[in-house]
Amino acid sequence: MASWVTWLLIVAGGVAGALQAPINTTLARHTGPIPASLVSFTVGALTMLVLTLFTLRGQGISGLAGGIAAAPPWSLVGGICGAVVVTAVIVGTGSIGVNATLSLLTGIQLIAALLIDAVGFGTVGPIPIRWPQVVGVLLMIVGMKLVLTRQP
Secondary structure, eight states: OOOHHHHHHHHHHHHHHHHHHHHHHHHHHHHOHHHHHHHHHHHHHHHHHHHHHHHOTTOHHHHHHHHHHHSOGGGGGHHHHHHHHHHHHHHHHHHHOHHHHHHHHHHHHHHHHHHHHHHTOSSSOOOOOOHHHHHHHHHHHHHHHHHHOOOO
8 A cells, every 4th residue: 555645745746737737828828838838847857856866865866877777768758748748738728728628638547547557567567457447437538528518
């Protein structure tokens, strides 16, 4: 079972993701979506740099560099994935709103995650798809439809 710190970080990430959408979209109104994504990632990268320097725990920059060098090259693509997500949220929020954008994004992420877990493309190995997960994803799709239904 994950520690309470893990759960707290996940909850904070969910709230931050919801807040990030209107914040970055507001910035995009002044700069455009791609520059707003760049600014968002730059501020995030600087924040992570400071956190990394405080949490190296004696590993040092050379230990960090060695770890990066030992990682498979495809594992460095996560930043590109993040850039796509942030840009999609900025553009989507500006066009269809925060709730619809994040509902669609979350639903699509859950479908993709189910398939990714099934093939074992993760750190815990393959996780078979079972009927409760399928029902859950179908309920998410129904929920997305409800969220996307606009009242006159």
